Amino acid sequence: MELLINLLINGLATGMLIFLLAAGLTLIFGLMDVLNFAHGGLFAWGAFSGVWFYGVTNSFTLAILGAILTGVILGFITEKLIITPVYGNHVQQILITLGFMIVLSEMLKVVFGPNQLAAKTPPLLSGSWEIGDVIIIKYRLFIIIIGFIVFGVFQFILKRTKIGLVVRAGVMNKEMVQALGINIKQVFLYVFMAGAGLAALSGVLMAPYSGVIYAEMGMEFAILAFIVVVIGGMGSFPGSLLAAILVGLAGSFMAYYVPALSLAVNMMLMAIVLIFRPQGLFTAKG
Amino acid sequence: MKSTFQVSKIILFAIVVALAIFPFVSDSRTWTILLTQIFIFSILAMSYDILLGYTGIVSFGHAMFFGMGAYATAIMLDRFEPTIGIFVLSIAVGMCIAGIISFLVGLLTLRLKSHFFAMLTMAVSGLFLVLAEKWRTLTFGNDGFTFKAPEIFKDRMMYYLLVLGCLVLVYLLLRRFVDSPLGRVLIAVRENEQRTKSLGFQTLHYKVIASVVAGVIASLAGSLYAVSLRFVNTSVLTMDITLDALLMTIIGGVGTLIGPIIGAGVIELAQHYLSGLAKEHPIFERWIIFFGIVYILAVIFFPKGIVGTVKHLFWKRKNPIKIAISSKRKGIAK
Numbered sequence: 001m002e003l004l005i006n007l008l009i010n011g012l013a014t015g016m017l018i019f020l021l022a023a024g025l026t027l028i029f030g031l032m033d034v035l036n037f038a039h040g041g042l043f044a045w046g047a048f049s050g051v052w053f054y055g056v057t058n059s060f061t062l063a064i065l066g067a068i069l070t071g072v073i074l075g076f077i078t079e080k081l082i083i084t085p086v087y088g089n090h091v092q093q094i095l096i097t098l099g100f101m102i103v104l105s106e107m108l109k110v111v112f113g114p115n116q117l118a119a120k121t122p123p124l125l126s127g128s129w130e131i132g133d134v135i136i137i138k139y140r141l142f143i144i145i146i147g148f149i150v151f152g153v154f155q156f157i158l159k160r161t162k163i164g165l166v167v168r169a170g171v172m173n174k175e176m177v178q179a180l181g182i183n184i185k186q187v188f189l190y191v192f193m194a195g196a197g198l199a200a201l202s203g204v205l206m207a208p209y210s211g212v213i214y215a216e217m218g219m220e221f222a223i224l225a226f227i228v229v230v231i232g233g234m235g236s237f238p239g240s241l242l243a244a245i246l247v248g249l250a251g252s253f254m255a256y257y258v259p260a261l262s263l264a265v266n267m268m269l270m271a272i273v274l275i276f277r278p279q280g281l282f283t284a285k286g
Numbered sequence: 287m288k289s290t291f292q293v294s295k296i297i298l299f300a301i302v303v304a305l306a307i308f309p310f311v312s313d314s315r316t317w318t319i320l321l322t323q324i325f326i327f328s329i330l331a332m333s334y335d336i337l338l339g340y341t342g343i344v345s346f347g348h349a350m351f352f353g354m355g356a357y358a359t360a361i362m363l364d365r366f367e368p369t370i371g372i373f374v375l376s377i378a379v380g381m382c383i384a385g386i387i388s389f390l391v392g393l394l395t396l397r398l399k400s401h402f403f404a405m406l407t408m409a410v411s412g413l414f415l416v417l418a419e420k421w422r423t424l425t426f427g428n429d430g431f432t433f434k435a436p437e438i439f440k441d442r443m444m445y446y447l448l449v450l451g452c453l454v455l456v457y458l459l460l461r462r463f464v465d466s467p468l469g470r471v472l473i474a475v476r477e478n479e480q481r482t483k484s485l486g487f488q489t490l491h492y493k494v495i496a497s498v499v500a501g502v503i504a505s506l507a508g509s510l511y512a513v514s515l516r517f518v519n520t521s522v523l524t525m526d527i528t529l530d531a532l533l534m535t536i537i538g539g540v541g542t543l544i545g546p547i548i549g550a551g552v553i554e555l556a557q558h559y560l561s562g563l564a565k566e567h568p569i570f571e572r573w574i575i576f577f578g579i580v581y582i583l584a585v586i587f588f589p590k591g592i593v594g595t596v597k598h599l600f601w602k603r604k605n606p607i608k609i610a611i612s613s614k615r616k617g618i619a620k
Contacts, residue, residue, distance in 0.1 A: 035401040085586045090400045094344045095536065096585045102529065103578035110572050219525065223412065226405045264416055267409040271394075274406055278398060 015248020016147030020202035024195025030235020040222025041104030046200025071200020116214035119207035233280025331534035331546030333503035339541030342476030347407030353523035355380035355508025388501030430519025539591030
């Protein structure tokens with residue numbers, strides 16, 4: 001029983017981190033029809049800048065805010081420099097965002113050095129609770145709570161505010177939104193920056209969770225996020241949450257019971273979904 | 287047009303002859319090895335160009351075919367005797383495996399839109415990487431293993447000539463392939479898949495053929511690569527190989543065949559010199575950053591790459607009217 005609960009919490013925590021990364025990706029795709037292969041780079045920048053801010057200020061809150069700020073600024077630069085020139089051309093988008101991914105992860109090595117860095121868990125969140133035989137690691141619970149809060153906030157913005165309405169309408173039909181006199185390009189920029197900020201948040205939360213950070217982690221996690229976006233349905237926000245939890249749980253249970261398959265299980269999940277239900281489990285409409 | 291075509295053929299022939307004589311004139315070991323590397327990556331980049339440049343599909347899993355060839359040759363030379371016969375057989379085996387896998391993967395994935403295809407190829411290639419890391423009895427995982435190359439290739443010069451021969455052969459075959467009616471259909475798919483479909487072509491079949499051809503040629507490049515190093519590990523299956531092929535194709539010029547060769551030369555040479563400059567300033571250790579930037583600029587401003595841009599300039603000087611029409615057409619297509 002306690003094993004089951006531990007695996008469940010592990011899976012949920014990993015799932016939440018992937019969700020934060022995939023949420024931005026799925027919104028950007030749904031709205032702008034851009035698959036951002038540089039998303040993992042923003043994630044890694046979030047992790048490194050977060051660890052740097054934590055080292056300087058010694059405050060985890062400031063580290064999180066600093067990382068999000070870095071992500072948002074990078075998102076602004078990416079949208080303006082990289083995405084805008086190639087709107088509408090899928091092949092060029094794939095190529096150029098992948099190129100930017102290389103630049104981002106190499107820049108990381110230039111700025112922070114090529115070696116992996118150790119990331120400490122803040123003292124308030126380190127350690128664990130013991131309830132009977134069940135050991136709950138505080139930090140994992142913290143990630144899960146943050147994940148649900150972010151989901152709630154974004155769900156509120158999407159469903160209850162004007163900008164959320166525009167974004168949802170844009171996902172369904174962007175030409176129509178534009179025809180109604182809304183500057184959709186501006187909305188694209190905001191959504192991209194928000195997505196980049198979420199990626200950076202995911203990165204900074206990931207750092208103490210895994211203990212070490214390295215430039216290549218961006219790509220590794222981005223692949224998981226792509227899988228989640230495909231399984232959840234491109235452009236579907238709740239879909240990406242459920243798919244992320246599914247991928248997280250599948251990873252944690254497989255790693256325990258069938259370790260040889262743990263890395264392959266997600267890819268198989270995606271392949272099965274793509275072959276039988278290419279639009280994903282959830283669709284963005286409605 | 288006809289006369290320039292002849293001239294370019296003669297120039298190409300002269301370059302090949304010059305490259306073939308090169309090892310007899312110079313005995314620089316570094317250059318022989320460097321050129322061998324360039325030729326091998328030219329083959330890989332050309333095969334990638336069949337997908338990206340001629341059919342207009344972006345695959346992020348090209349490394350898996352390269353890796354299949356590399357492992358097929360390495361394992362067979364290691365388990366059996368290192369003779370020429372086994373070497374040729376292992377290339378054939380690698381090509382067959384790559385052909386079958388690319389056929390199956392292509393059949394399953396090429397129906398999907400470009401984004402999904404790119405991601406799924408990335409995932410499948412990731413699966414093969416994991417498989418190679420885990421199947422240690424066969425591949426020795428990330429540590430890799432060394433093996434003996436056939437006796438005759440102990441001489442670097444012989445191997446250089448063999449690889450050059452392969453490069454010329456692959457170039458001629460692929461040139462024939464893309465100029466054939468089948469190749470024309472591939473170009474049509476790149477330009478406008480919907481319209482090609484409405485003309486009655488089953489585009490999926492053509493795309494699968496393109497992916498099988500590209501996979502088989504990539505496997506050949508992998509086999510040659512493994513023997514040139516006499517060592518193989520899982521790095522041949524990583525994303526880096528795909529990225530190399532991608533950079534070479536884009537920078538050299540997509541859809542030209544000569545472009546990827548020039549791209550391979552530019553990148554390998556620049557890599558050689560820039561990593562040599564690392565002693566001067568540490569930024570040169572991160573030489574790939576320059577390529578990233580050049581690549582992004584190329585995608586935005588020179589989507590045709592070096593060869594495409596040069597060709598474009600020459601063509602413009604000779605046929606100002608034709609270019610006006612073609613650029614107008616492009617405007618409509620957008």
